[in-house]
Amino acid sequence: MARVKKGRPVSGWLVVDKPAGVTSTAVVNKVKWALSAQKAGHAGTLDPAATGVLAVALGEATKTVPYITDALKCYRFVVTFGAATTTDDAEGAVVETSALRPTDEEIAAALPAFRGDILQVPPQFSAVKVEGERAYDLAREGVEMDLVARPLWVERLKVLARHDADHVELEMVCGKGGYVRSIARDLGRALGCLGHVQWLRREWSGPFQAKDGLSMEEIERMAKTDELDSHVRPLELGLADLPQVPATPEGAVRLKNGNPGMVISSTAQYGDEAWASYQGKPVAVGIYKAGELHPSRVFNLN
Known part of the structure; x- marks a missing residue:
């Protein structure tokens, strides 16, 4: 039953x-x-x-x-200079301090190294899995880990405001898997003054x-x-980055059953991932091939 x-x-x-x-x-x-x-x-x-x-x-x-x-995401955040913390943000305990403070010119000169395709080591307190366990669980137990650097695309990283000698407000647009706390930590290290995130806000994510x-x-x-x-x-807002291909009546039936179905392509090219619609409703996501969509996910909407 x-x-x-x-x-x-x-x-x-x-x-x-x-x-x-x-x-x-x-x-x-x-x-x-x-x-x-x-x-x-x-x-x-x-x-x-x-x-x-x-x-x-x-x-x-x-x-x-x-x-x-x-999808790309946009973050606005403030970096506090002069201290490194266990969590790379203001929630953690301070583990090291520095009396050095960077100039505006030094910050501007350091930012290009954090744009484009970069490698980023996740914070110790993160959801990354280490031998089947979450890093934050191990970190809470006092375990120090050598986490592997991961690729990240940073489309934009710029200064919004320099509030005082201790703080700078930044905006970052990046791809999947970005840790703002790592950016703050590594920027502080690059400037020789240490740093962590004071506060963080995600302004947008995809659409x-x-x-x-x-x-x-x-x-x-x-x-x-x-x-x-x-x-x-x-x-379908979650499919905004994929081309839409209207399905024929027969194609919609086949797609709903998980089979390749005939569609009418507008912008999709052979081999593109696309989503099929019928009478304005999403039917499936899949790969477009020669007039058919080969589904990988089927939507069961009333």
Whole structure:
């Protein structure tokens, strides 16, 4: 006998402006409860101390999470000079200090090394797995790890303001897997003065922007109402970076059953990943080949 799923089959995205002091998982759980949704997940963790956009995927939209995770993201943050911490942010204990402070010119000269294709070592307190365990769990036990450097694309890194000798506000646009705390740590080291993140805000992630997000208080107030339902955005927003290919009626039926189906290509080229629609609704994601989409994910929308 099939297990009955609890909740409503809500599919789409709810954009949240996450406050400081709350985990990303707690935000997802609150959204899931408020919408009585069967399934929910997020597209990219924010540290508890960080604020900003957290896109919560609901129902079938969870199948599009990888495309948002891979999309560019914009962060605004302040680096505090003169101290290194255990967590590379203001939450951690200070482990080393320096009386040196960089000039504006020295900061400007150091930033180009952090743009483009770079290698970045994750913070000790991070979700990276080390022999099957999370790095932050090992770090809490006092274990020091030699974490492997990972590639990161940094499209933009610029100074927004120099508030005083101890602080600089920066903006970074980067790809998947970027740690702002690592940028602050490594910039401080490069300048010879040490550094850590004072505060951090994610301004946008792919098509989702913090300024359009709901606060936790608004979600609480609108919970279990049609008003909150009206804020759920279409599933296909998670596919904004892929070309859309309309399916023929016969093709839509085949795609819904997990088989290659005929589509009408507009911009997709042979071998491109694309998403098929029928009568305006997403049907599947897959590889476009000679007039057909070969599905890798199929959407089961009512």
